[in-house]
Amino acid sequence: xxxxxxVSLGLAAGERLALVGENGAGKSTLMxxxxxxxxxxxxxxxxxxxxxxxxxxxxxxxxxxxxVHQHFMLVPxxxxxxxxxxxxxxxxRGLLLDVQAxxxxxxxxxxxxxxxxxxxxRLGELGVxxxxxVEIVKALHRGAxxxxxxxxTAVLTPDEADELFAVxxxxxxxxxxxxxxxxxxxxxxxxxxxVAVMRRGRKVAELKAAGTTPEVLAAxxxxxxxxxxxxFQPATPGAPLLQLSGVCADGPQGRPALKGVSxxxxxxxxxxxxxxxxxxxxxxxxxVTGLRPLTAGTLxxxxxPLTAGTxxxxxxxxxGHVPEDRHRHAMVGSFSVEENLSLGRHRVxxxxxxxxxxxxxxxxxxxxxxxxxxxxxxxxxLPMQVLSGGNQQKVVMARELSLDPAVLVAVQPTRGLxxxxxxxxRAQLRAHAARGHAVLLVSLDLEEVLALSDRAYVLYGGRTVxxxxxxxxxxxxxxxxxxxxxxxRG
Amino acid sequence: xxxxxxxLLASTLDYAPALVFAALGATLSERAGVVSLxxxxxxxxxxxxxxVAALSLPTPLAVCVGMAAAAAVAGVHALLSxxxxxxxxxxxxxxxxxxxxxxxxxxxxxxxxxxxxxxxxLSRHGLPALEGVPLLRxxxxxxxxxxxxxxxxxxxxxxxxxxxxGLRVRAVGEAPAAVATLGVSVxxxxxxxxxxxxxxxxxxxxxxxxxxxxxxxxHMPAGLGFMALAAMVFGRWSPxxxxxxxxFFAAGNAxxxxxxxxxxxxxxxxxxxxxxxxxxxxxLGVLAVQGGRGQAPAALGQPYDPEHR
Numbered sequence: 061x062x063x064x065x066x067v068s069l070g071l072a073a074g075e076r077l078a079l080v081g082e083n084g085a086g087k088s089t090l091m092x093x094x095x096x097x098x099x100x101x102x103x104x105x106x107x108x109x110x111x112x113x114x115x116x117x118x119x120x121x122x123x124x125x126x127x128v129h130q131h132f133m134l135v136p137x138x139x140x141x142x143x144x145x146x147x148x149x150x151x152x153r154g155l156l157l158d159v160q161a162x163x164x165x166x167x168x169x170x171x172x173x174x175x176x177x178x179x180x181x182r183l184g185e186l187g188v189x190x191x192x193x194v195e196i197v198k199a200l201h202r203g204a205x206x207x208x209x210x211x212x213t214a215v216l217t218p219d220e221a222d223e224l225f226a227v228x229x230x231x232x233x234x235x236x237x238x239x240x241x242x243x244x245x246x247x248x249x250x251x252x253x254x255v256a257v258m259r260r261g262r263k264v265a266e267l268k269a270a271g272t273t274p275e276v277l278a279a280x281x282x283x284x285x286x287x288x289x290x291x292f293q294p295a296t297p298g299a300p301l302l303q304l305s306g307v308c309a310d311g312p313q314g315r316p317a318l319k320g321v322s323x324x325x326x327x328x329x330x331x332x333x334x335x336x337x338x339x340x341x342x343x344x345x346x347x348v349t350g351l352r353p354l355t356a357g358t359l360x361x362x363x364x365p366l367t368a369g370t371x372x373x374x375x376x377x378x379x380g381h382v383p384e385d386r387h388r389h390a391m392v393g394s395f396s397v398e399e400n401l402s403l404g405r406h407r408v409x410x411x412x413x414x415x416x417x418x419x420x421x422x423x424x425x426x427x428x429x430x431x432x433x434x435x436x437x438x439x440x441x442l443p444m445q446v447l448s449g450g451n452q453q454k455v456v457m458a459r460e461l462s463l464d465p466a467v468l469v470a471v472q473p474t475r476g477l478x479x480x481x482x483x484x485x486r487a488q489l490r491a492h493a494a495r496g497h498a499v500l501l502v503s504l505d506l507e508e509v510l511a512l513s514d515r516a517y518v519l520y521g522g523r524t525v526x527x528x529x530x531x532x533x534x535x536x537x538x539x540x541x542x543x544x545x546x547x548x549r550g
Numbered sequence: 551x552x553x554x555x556x557x558l559l560a561s562t563l564d565y566a567p568a569l570v571f572a573a574l575g576a577t578l579s580e581r582a583g584v585v586s587l588x589x590x591x592x593x594x595x596x597x598x599x600x601x602v603a604a605l606s607l608p609t610p611l612a613v614c615v616g617m618a619a620a621a622a623v624a625g626v627h628a629l630l631s632x633x634x635x636x637x638x639x640x641x642x643x644x645x646x647x648x649x650x651x652x653x654x655x656x657x658x659x660x661x662x663x664x665x666x667x668x669x670x671x672l673s674r675h676g677l678p679a680l681e682g683v684p685l686l687r688x689x690x691x692x693x694x695x696x697x698x699x700x701x702x703x704x705x706x707x708x709x710x711x712x713x714x715x716g717l718r719v720r721a722v723g724e725a726p727a728a729v730a731t732l733g734v735s736v737x738x739x740x741x742x743x744x745x746x747x748x749x750x751x752x753x754x755x756x757x758x759x760x761x762x763x764x765x766x767x768x769h770m771p772a773g774l775g776f777m778a779l780a781a782m783v784f785g786r787w788s789p790x791x792x793x794x795x796x797x798f799f800a801a802g803n804a805x806x807x808x809x810x811x812x813x814x815x816x817x818x819x820x821x822x823x824x825x826x827x828x829x830x831x832x833x834l835g836v837l838a839v840q841g842g843r844g845q846a847p848a849a850l851g852q853p854y855d856p857e858h859r
Contacts, residue, residue, distance in 0.1 A: 132728075
């Protein structure tokens with residue numbers, strides 16, 4: 061399949077260009093070609109007017125191209141300075157690593173562009189925002205004149221994102237060309253001068269940011285005007301379905317990850333958990349689905365204590381789970397769609413008859429559910445792994461919701477999905493709550509928490525540090541609570 | 551008492567080099583992210599080839615031939631695990647089995663089932679100045695490889711932690727994708743470390759047949775390769791740590807031998823088999839206490855596939 065089809069794009073010094081498009085539109089492929097990771101089958105690349113061929117990132121770096129990958133390309137066990145100079149190390153007497161020169165280089169770049177970074181800090185101890193700055197400094201250390209930022213704000217709080225764009229603007233003013241790859245159309249229009257839109261491997265539009273609205277841009281991205289977001293129907297909370305008080309639990313390597321989480325979910329509610337990655341979200345989701353034991357505190361599902369329950373006990377008690385890592389925890393890629401749909405229900409009709417698998421019954425049930433969820437392609441015998449991310453997620457949601465769980469735990473439910481699939485998944489989560497159940501939404505995307513929740517908790521350092529009703533949702537303030545720079549006194 | 555300590559130290563210095571070299575070889579390869587279960591096979595290769603070569607070559611040169619042969623076997627591991635992305639544990643165990651049976655076969659076909667004919671051992675040296683110093687005089691009377699085993703850990707540590715190349719090796723074992731995006735070849739770096747590790751482990755094997763004994767014996771290296779791996783784990787994948795652990799294991803072995811010869815009465819109480827098993831039990835105990843692979847390089851054993859970053 062052709063990932064890129066006849067795409068032409070120019071970039072001037074000091075320019076701020078955005079590249080937008082749905083997942084699979086070819087943005088990443090295009091940037092990987094630019095960075096020498098992929099080689100084009102046809103077409104040319106020119107730098108400073110002269111044609112070039114990039115055989116590896118080394119060639120691209122030599123020509124002044126830098127890239128900040130969405131998933132950071134950093135080594136946690138090394139220091140900031142070591143990460144920055146890796147692959148382009150200053151040496152003394154030809155062999156020795158010159159640590160002082162490396163640290164000085166980092167300090168000089170930080171001073172020039174206004175970063176706050178300690179070159180001697182171990183990278184693994186830094187937060188996400190600081191790691192991203194290390195990535196940028198890394199590119200600048202190699203003399204990047206064109207800097208690609210791939211989904212840079214996906215994991216940042218609003219304040220951190222502002223800081224990033226301020227830095228990027230300073231770089232552009234100093235003559236560096238900046239390419240922003242993003243699907244957040246508002247930030248694209250706020251930061252960039254020019255926007256290139258990609259769809260199915262082609263460049264379908266190129267617009268000036270000034271005078272373009274997010275709605276117009278969204279229409280170009282999707283190929284049709286987007287449906288207006290459904291109006292928010294506030295819940296009238298009923299009986300409590302899930303209650304945690306003073307819950308503590310250990311994380312990886314036995315270090316305490318949850319240090320006092322108290323929360324309550326009532327019938328009819330979507331409750332969001334906002335927080336920066338690594339503040340206990342993963343452990344919280346595992347605790348409320350029975351995958352991780354509590355070290356202190358109590359947990360009740362529908363008024364029944366389940367403090368020491370197995371995952372099976374939680375499922376029986378009415379807890380459904382849409383895990384964060386779909387591929388590892390929610391599906392078996394080589395199994396067919398209908399087999400995946402039957403997992404966890406494989407002992408009951410219509411999926412089984414006595415001890416035997418009921419193939420015909422399973423197939424019929426799967427076809428029905430695929431129809432209702434609009435899973436494409438509509439073939440229940442296809443292996444799960446050939447479906448797109450959005451369709452895989454629909455299958456997982458169909459399976460979990462089919463059990464009509466009183467409490468649905470959804471972790472990052474729209475991660476990596478395109479605009480259409482995001483809308484479908486979000487609508488289903490709201491609909492599930494509206495049927496008198498409760499949804500616990502754990503998401504690193506603050507925007508998603510704000511859009512879907514009736515109530516939200518902020519998780520910081522393994523504690524629930526704030527509880528906010530929808531009327532008090534404030535992006536900025538919550539961002540600061542998530543970073544621990546503001547303390548809730550409410 | 552002093553004499554006993556000196557004897558123990560001298561005996562430790564006889565046993566340590568083979569373990570030290572093999573542990574360093576495994577450390578180098580694993581720091582780059584490649585599992586090194588094949589160290590046992592590499593040692594056997596080094597020991598056999600060096601002994602056979604020494605039948606017709608000067609022994610120091612024969613040691614080099616043994617190292618080269620082990621490096622070639624390590625090259626096969628690099629090819630299988632890096633180029634063909636085979637499971638590194640399976641590849642390592644397969645090479646161990648090949649080394650075990652191939653050299654048993656060659657031994658029986660060419661020589662005798664028990665071992666090769668004797669060869670000229672590496673010569674032993676000493677510093678006359680040390681003769682009068684208590685304890686330290688135990689350093690005398692060993693081959694040059696013992697001295698090398700005392701120096702090499704520091705050299706490898708310097709290479710890993712103080713040079714630009716070492717920085718890349720440490721990075722490639724933790725986050726190969728990060729190294730690749732900086733335009734450095736992951737496979738090239740890893741292959742160099744695996745082959746370099748092969749040279750070192752081969753040297754460890756050659757020590758056995760040219761210094762510890764004067765021939766290749768059927769059972770060599772009798773699990774020393776796995777003990778070297780244990781030393782690497784115990785030493786938390788650092789050259790100096792591995793060195794310390796290897797010397798500790800060697801001292802355990804020296805103690806066992808010393809016990810059996812200086813206090814034969816012990817044998818009446820403790821069966822010989824139990825004493826023989828002591829170093830292995832020690833290894834097992836250490837691994838049980840240390841537990842897990844907490845300090846292992848993060849990308850250890852994971853093949854790097856540039857298409858699926």
